[in-house]
Amino acid sequence: SVTLAWGYFLLWGGAIAVCSLLSLDFVSPFHSLYLNDHNLEFLLGMGVAQYAKSNQMLWIKPHVLFLAGAAVFVASGLNESLIQVGAYNKDSYYHLLYGIGAVLMVGGLIRLKADLKNYWVELGAFLGRASYSIYLIHFAVMSAVVKLLLPLHFPLWLVLVLLVVPSVLFGALLYQFIEKPMLDAIRGKLAKDAL
Numbered sequence: 001s002v003t004l005a006w007g008y009f010l011l012w013g014g015a016i017a018v019c020s021l022l023s024l025d026f027v028s029p030f031h032s033l034y035l036n037d038h039n040l041e042f043l044l045g046m047g048v049a050q051y052a053k054s055n056q057m058l059w060i061k062p063h064v065l066f067l068a069g070a071a072v073f074v075a076s077g078l079n080e081s082l083i084q085v086g087a088y089n090k091d092s093y094y095h096l097l098y099g100i101g102a103v104l105m106v107g108g109l110i111r112l113k114a115d116l117k118n119y120w121v122e123l124g125a126f127l128g129r130a131s132y133s134i135y136l137i138h139f140a141v142m143s144a145v146v147k148l149l150l151p152l153h154f155p156l157w158l159v160l161v162l163l164v165v166p167s168v169l170f171g172a173l174l175y176q177f178i179e180k181p182m183l184d185a186i187r188g189k190l191a192k193d194a195l
Helices: 002-021 029-034 039-053 062-083 095-115 118-129 131-152 156-194
Strands: none
Touching: 002 039, 039 095, 062 095, 118 131, 118 156, 131 156
16 A cells, blocks of 8 residues: 555665664675665655645745755755865765755745746756656766866856756757657557557
8 A cells, every 4th residue: 555655665764864874884785775875865756756746735935945955955065065075984974965955946846836937837847857867867977077177177156057057958858859759659559559
C-alpha cells in the first residue's frame, strides 16, 4: 500500500541520517550505496512530488519559500567555492544543503505558478520534463566549460552563470531531440501492443 511505501521511505531516510551522523563506513558495496547520504536528496525529491500532487498549502508564502531555498542553494555554493576549496572533508554534509535548497525552491514554485505569467509556467514545466536529461549531461558540460574558463580568471558570479546556462541548454536540447522522441516512440509501440 501507499502508506506502507511511505513508511519504508521514512525508515530508509532515517537509517541514512543515523549512519551519516555516526560516520559509519561500510565495507559492503551494497551498504555503501544503499546508505549513501546522497540518497536523501532523492527521498526529498519524492516528498516534493507528493506535495505537488496534494492541495496542501504551507503557512509560509510561496515566494518566501522559493527565496529561502535560493539563499540556501547559493550559500552552499559559496561555502564550497570559497571556504572549502582544497579542504575536502568526507564527514562534511554541506552538499546536502543543495538538495534542501532545491526542495524549498521547487516547493515554492509549485504553489507560486498561479501568480506567474503563462510563459514562465510553460518554461518551468518544460525544464521539469527535461530535468533528467539536464541531470545526465550537466557534469560533462560543466567539465568542458571549466577547462575553457580556467585561464580566463572570470569573477565567481560569471563563472556560475557560464556553468549553469550551457548545462541547462544542452540538457534541454538532449531532451527535445533525443529523450522526447524516444519516449514518444516507446509509448506509441506500447499503445500498439496493447491493442
